Amino acid sequence: MDNKEFIEGNMAILKDIQKDIKDKDLVIAVYKEVCKDRRMIWIDMHKSKGGGGSQPATEKQIAFLKSLTKGEVPDGLTKFAASKMIEDLTKNGNN
Numbered sequence: 001m002d003n004k005e006f007i008e009g010n011m012a013i014l015k016d017i018q019k020d021i022k023d024k025d026l027v028i029a030v031y032k033e034v035c036k037d038r039r040m041i042w043i044d045m046h047k048s049k050g051g052g053g054s055q056p057a058t059e060k061q062i063a064f065l066k067s068l069t070k071g072e073v074p075d076g077l078t079k080f081a082a083s084k085m086i087e088d089l090t091k092n093g094n095n
Helices: 003-020 024-049 059-069 079-091
Strands: none
Touching: 003 024, 059 079
16 A cells, blocks of 8 residues: 555544534544554554565564563574564564
8 A cells, every 4th residue: 555545544534423423522532543553554564665574683682582482583684574474573562
């Protein structure tokens, strides 16, 4: 999805929200929340494509993951996948 498609999608969502909700302030609040979610998905998609998505994990990432997983780290791990694993493991209190 390119920027133009992303913006067009947001505009379509706004129109749909306006059909169902008549209160202008509520429309704005709902639209902001939906856009935040879409933006996070869009950022994640772009991270996996070019922001380290195809680059191998760094030595520091691998070392940290090994400390979190007792040495069990998949081969061929990318920077993005390593970051995601670290985030998930530390979020779950495994650090």
